[in-house]
Amino acid sequence: MTERDHALNAAPAARRIPVAELFFRLRALLALLVLVAVFSALSPAFLSSGNLVILIKHVAINAILAVGMTFVILTGGIDLSVGSVAGLAGIVAGGLISVGLPLPVFGVAVYFQVWLVVLIAVLAGTAVGALNGVLITRFSVAPFIATLGTMYVARGAALLISNGATFPNLFGRPDLGNTGFPWLGAGRILMVPVPIWLMVILGAAGAFVAARTPFGRRIYAIGGNERAAQLSGVRVNRVKLAAYMISGCCASVVGLVLASQLVAAHPATGETFELNAIAAVVLGGTSLMGGRGSVGGSIAGAFVIGVLADGLVLLGVSQFWQIVIKGVVIVVAVLLDQMQKRFSWRETSA
Amino acid sequence: MSVQDTLLRAAAITKRYPGTTALDAVDFTLRRGSVHVLIGENGAGKSTLVRILAGVELPTSGHLEMDGHELRLASTRDADSHGIGIIYQELSLFPNLTVVENIFLGRELTRGRLLVDRSAQERLARELLQRLEQDIDIHAAVGTLPLGRQQIVEICRALARDVRVLLMDEPTSALSPGEIHVLFRVIRELKAAGVGIVYISHKLEELMEIGDEVTVLRDGRRVAAAELAAVDVNWIIENMTGRRWEPPPQQEVSGGAPALLRVAGLSVPGRVHDASFHVAAGEVVGIYGLMGAGRTELLEALAGVRPASAGEIRLDGQRLDRQPVWERIARGVALSPEDRQSAGLVPTFSLGENMTLASLARHSRRGCLSAAAERGSTLDLISKLHIKSTGPRQPITALSGGNQQKAVIAKCLLTSPRVLLMDEPSRGVDVGARSEIFEIARRLAAGGMAILFSSSDLHEVLTLADRVLVMAGGRITASFARRQFTEQALVAAASAKPGGLHDRT
Amino acid sequence: MARNFCLTLFACVLFTTACQQGSGGKKSIAVITPSHDNPFFKSEADAASARAAALGYSVTVNTHDDDAHKQDQLFDVAIAEGASAIILDNAGADASVAAVAKARAAGIPAFLIDREINANGVAAAQIVSNNYQGAVLGAQEFARLMGEKGAYAELLGRESDTNAQVRTRGYHEVLDKYPSLKLAAQQSANWSQTEAFQKMETMLQANPALKGVIAGNDTMALGAAAALKAAGRRDVIVVGFDGSPDVLAAIRAGDIRATVLQPAARIAVLAVDQAHRYLTTGSSGAPEKQSIDCELVTPQNVDQFGVFARK
Ligand SMILES: Nc1ncnc2c1ncn2[C@@H]1O[C@H](COP(=O)(O)OP(=O)(O)OP(=O)(O)O)[C@@H](O)[C@H]1O
Numbered sequence A: 001m002t003e004r005d006h007a008l009n010a011a012p013a014a015r016r017i018p019v020a021e022l023f024f025r026l027r028a029l030l031a032l033l034v035l036v037a038v039f040s041a042l043s044p045a046f047l048s049s050g051n052l053v054i055l056i057k058h059v060a061i062n063a064i065l066a067v068g069m070t071f072v073i074l075t076g077g078i079d080l081s082v083g084s085v086a087g088l089a090g091i092v093a094g095g096l097i098s099v100g101l102p103l104p105v106f107g108v109a110v111y112f113q114v115w116l117v118v119l120i121a122v123l124a125g126t127a128v129g130a131l132n133g134v135l136i137t138r139f140s141v142a143p144f145i146a147t148l149g150t151m152y153v154a155r156g157a158a159l160l161i162s163n164g165a166t167f168p169n170l171f172g173r174p175d176l177g178n179t180g181f182p183w184l185g186a187g188r189i190l191m192v193p194v195p196i197w198l199m200v201i202l203g204a205a206g207a208f209v210a211a212r213t214p215f216g217r218r219i220y221a222i223g224g225n226e227r228a229a230q231l232s233g234v235r236v237n238r239v240k241l242a243a244y245m246i247s248g249c250c251a252s253v254v255g256l257v258l259a260s261q262l263v264a265a266h267p268a269t270g271e272t273f274e275l276n277a278i279a280a281v282v283l284g285g286t287s288l289m290g291g292r293g294s295v296g297g298s299i300a301g302a303f304v305i306g307v308l309a310d311g312l313v314l315l316g317v318s319q320f321w322q323i324v325i326k327g328v329v330i331v332v333a334v335l336l337d338q339m340q341k342r343f344s345w346r347e348t349s350a
Numbered sequence B: 001m002s003v004q005d006t007l008l009r010a011a012a013i014t015k016r017y018p019g020t021t022a023l024d025a026v027d028f029t030l031r032r033g034s035v036h037v038l039i040g041e042n043g044a045g046k047s048t049l050v051r052i053l054a055g056v057e058l059p060t061s062g063h064l065e066m067d068g069h070e071l072r073l074a075s076t077r078d079a080d081s082h083g084i085g086i087i088y089q090e091l092s093l094f095p096n097l098t099v100v101e102n103i104f105l106g107r108e109l110t111r112g113r114l115l116v117d118r119s120a121q122e123r124l125a126r127e128l129l130q131r132l133e134q135d136i137d138i139h140a141a142v143g144t145l146p147l148g149r150q151q152i153v154e155i156c157r158a159l160a161r162d163v164r165v166l167l168m169d170e171p172t173s174a175l176s177p178g179e180i181h182v183l184f185r186v187i188r189e190l191k192a193a194g195v196g197i198v199y200i201s202h203k204l205e206e207l208m209e210i211g212d213e214v215t216v217l218r219d220g221r222r223v224a225a226a227e228l229a230a231v232d233v234n235w236i237i238e239n240m241t242g243r244r245w246e247p248p249p250q251q252e253v254s255g256g257a258p259a260l261l262r263v264a265g266l267s268v269p270g271r272v273h274d275a276s277f278h279v280a281a282g283e284v285v286g287i288y289g290l291m292g293a294g295r296t297e298l299l300e301a302l303a304g305v306r307p308a309s310a311g312e313i314r315l316d317g318q319r320l321d322r323q324p325v326w327e328r329i330a331r332g333v334a335l336s337p338e339d340r341q342s343a344g345l346v347p348t349f350s351l352g353e354n355m356t357l358a359s360l361a362r363h364s365r366r367g368c369l370s371a372a373a374e375r376g377s378t379l380d381l382i383s384k385l386h387i388k389s390t391g392p393r394q395p396i397t398a399l400s401g402g403n404q405q406k407a408v409i410a411k412c413l414l415t416s417p418r419v420l421l422m423d424e425p426s427r428g429v430d431v432g433a434r435s436e437i438f439e440i441a442r443r444l445a446a447g448g449m450a451i452l453f454s455s456s457d458l459h460e461v462l463t464l465a466d467r468v469l470v471m472a473g474g475r476i477t478a479s480f481a482r483r484q485f486t487e488q489a490l491v492a493a494a495s496a497k498p499g500g501l502h503d504r505t
Numbered sequence C: 001m002a003r004n005f006c007l008t009l010f011a012c013v014l015f016t017t018a019c020q021q022g023s024g025g026k027k028s029i030a031v032i033t034p035s036h037d038n039p040f041f042k043s044e045a046d047a048a049s050a051r052a053a054a055l056g057y058s059v060t061v062n063t064h065d066d067d068a069h070k071q072d073q074l075f076d077v078a079i080a081e082g083a084s085a086i087i088l089d090n091a092g093a094d095a096s097v098a099a100v101a102k103a104r105a106a107g108i109p110a111f112l113i114d115r116e117i118n119a120n121g122v123a124a125a126q127i128v129s130n131n132y133q134g135a136v137l138g139a140q141e142f143a144r145l146m147g148e149k150g151a152y153a154e155l156l157g158r159e160s161d162t163n164a165q166v167r168t169r170g171y172h173e174v175l176d177k178y179p180s181l182k183l184a185a186q187q188s189a190n191w192s193q194t195e196a197f198q199k200m201e202t203m204l205q206a207n208p209a210l211k212g213v214i215a216g217n218d219t220m221a222l223g224a225a226a227a228l229k230a231a232g233r234r235d236v237i238v239v240g241f242d243g244s245p246d247v248l249a250a251i252r253a254g255d256i257r258a259t260v261l262q263p264a265a266r267i268a269v270l271a272v273d274q275a276h277r278y279l280t281t282g283s284s285g286a287p288e289k290q291s292i293d294c295e296l297v298t299p300q301n302v303d304q305f306g307v308f309a310r311k
């Protein structure tokens, strides 16, 4: 093991056989193509435009989470709080729309316009991300533990705000001027649902930032070798803080979309979402050790998971099998990742 | 030499990597009880050859023979079973494990096949360290040891096993003369026991002292081989480079320039005590000292990597001691660290990405990285520093050790430093490149850059520095101007017991 | 040293006051339920504690979050504080037996509500709503609304949950008798509103001809209703189970056509009353196992219902 590891460190290939390399690099996309082929063969409804739009809309939820999660994982961290943050953001928005911001001193409640409500909810989610970042950088709490903590804190906060109940009927009231919230989940621009636009915009922005800006380069550097990054003048703490804030921000967007789709905010929304997001990121080829991967890959990973989930529902496969199949796909993806490493090692030494 | 003497033979070994031929039909013979020196410029293929001899990599073509029988090495386990041991150029230790655990990792001494025999391991580890005259806590985590000591542990790891062939890839790059001396004694003992040793180093004096035979590699080809007794340093350098060797021109001492960096009373708890000195613009100052003298800690404190407990650092009169690393880099203080693997390089990055990491702002246009700017400056430095590679996009881990070192220095140079701090800058760098690095640094210094570097290589310090600071026991024990320094004076100052000069440590 | 002493003193004072609260004057009742993020459990706990307070008890309310281990600890606390009785919505049919037995050994009767445990004679009472009867009731109404024919979908609860199994059994007991009623799709949405929303959207793609959806609980019914509304399919009949206030509102608005109300609040009040009788007379005056019938809520009678109870 030792020797082999050493060999790995000493000699990854400069270039591999292009076909093999492409195969491994694009494994998420290939898996996606296979899935699409299988499902469209088995179900005529699969490739209908209506179904595709709905499918992509479902994927968008996980994909947006995965975009933020990618930044965190690239630094070598993890964010378990995204599901709870989504729930919290939804509840904050739901509360502000249906009961407003109560000011007990004056005995009144203030209602905000919807764009302000959305902004406040996103800020709340980003603040939880910032809390993660501060715990991890200033207090050196391990990311797993810190975000596990905030996962509970955010969930508890959502329950406290709503007193455990759902905020239903978030249509707003014309006399309060806060109508229009459902547009976020159900609206369309140029025939395409808003959540899909959000995924495209956040995904493109995320991919651009990661690949083309100094900030993105620093994210990768921290994951690759934190100490070397620090010695090179990377402000490690700041960059990590930003990564967790991005993740919190993406999570709150997801929370808003979900609440808007249901026109109701439920404090338990988003449970176990973090696992789906992490799975998408890993499927997309990002290493949990940090330093390697891409936003585009994570979105492809989210598509694989989403297509699989919807396709199996479309075919009427039982829940139990759905869970098993999803697990198998994730394990296979990670196996491929390992194979890729070993493969490249053989290539150089054979 | 007689056939019976031949222990290990490599015939027509070729090794191709995509884009490079690292070895081109190389023949190599190792005799029993002799030290065979391998030498060549950075990227010549030395490490590749020993990695093949150790079963780490398979040759593209060619074959190996041991004791006259064909030898097939599919893994390091095979090599191990044939009694071939290796000391890697880049340490292969696990920083979180202790010294004993590292020494015996993968071949633990066992009792009844299942239980690790701890006491036997500890006893043997102590014996090994004693043999190397090292006083290292065997229960310390390796990651907490300074680099030189880690290298000692790596050596112990190879010695813990009875070997017939020992491959040593730059075993002394982080050691100071005292340790090297002891190591040579051990090598002679092994020789006497009939062990064949392959020895790689860029320190020519060292090779002349310990070697019996020499093989010179250039661009993956064997260009010459000889008995060492029959050749001299100039012969080696000429064969390495393919050019006649001219000693680097002695630099004019720039006297009278104002102090650029001023350090007063700097202390790092337990490591550096009350260091005061200054470096003038355009000046090259060497810090000489033995292992554990506190050179690395001093440089790290200057760069802001290690907190100082007291003292003042001023750059051009401005206080620096409260500033974080990035701020110091922005003001013009850059450090090329001692351990390139753990502190210098991002292994997941390409050569180019590593080079620009410390100067990203400079390579951006309107908030986005500019590929053109990055390419421009990396290509420029790759050619100036002769970094042997297929280009900026080559993964950094596919570069030879010395070329990785050059990449780290290139990263510092790209920050346009006013004071360049280099901790053992020539670790693993070949003779030619060593003077080139300093020459380039000096040229860049024309604008007034100051250079402060540490080295445990006396020769290097003597030829390259305008002024030498000597450290011992965490204190600066002497400072010599160029005209004053002699080998004897430096060595004496380096081994001075600081207790004699100062009352307390 | 002095600081430590102060701390110890402070702790002692706290402890004694706590003890006094527990044992002094009033008798106390501990109410332990799953997490209040489900309004069902919240109303259950609220109803129990209001009734107990009205009967002159001091009340502690805690949640075990469906964690049997945490439930066990809450029992230890209740025993230590000298509670007179425990009202429990338990954290697992098998996993809870030991805790209830422990309380019994300490002389504290436990009155179980909503969910049963797999043991007889350990709890003082086990009062549950009749899920099977409720499911049959809901399915009958669903069949009537469907006109006894057409394609329908079913959203199941978490498939490992007993209630999910009992309810789907009750549904099919009725629906499978109508040959023209076709089960076009059946998916689990894990009791979750979001998941029901997404599954409904996808099922609708595979089966555009769906005429109705019957859901294993109200949250899933709400998710399905939201999806149908977004798809402009208000013609699809939705029936839920639980009788949550949100669904009552949805029935008033016409988004959901019927649900089955579990009288959670009534059961909780019943349990407190029986505990009171037990503490004053030594007998609860009722058999251990009691099953309370559910009631059907439709647009016609919706105004007669409040929070998990008839008004
Ligand atoms: N995994 C690899 N992929 C591609 N090229 C490689 C790889 N490993 C080594 N090389 C190339 O092979 C050549 C020889 O490398 P090697 O490490 O043997 O040099 P070296 O003589 O040990 O140099 P140094 O003195 O710097 O340690 C170099 O040009 C290097 O870039």
Ligand SMILES: [Mg+2]
Pocket: B046, B047, B048, B089, B169, B400, B401, B402
């Ligand atoms: Mg080498």
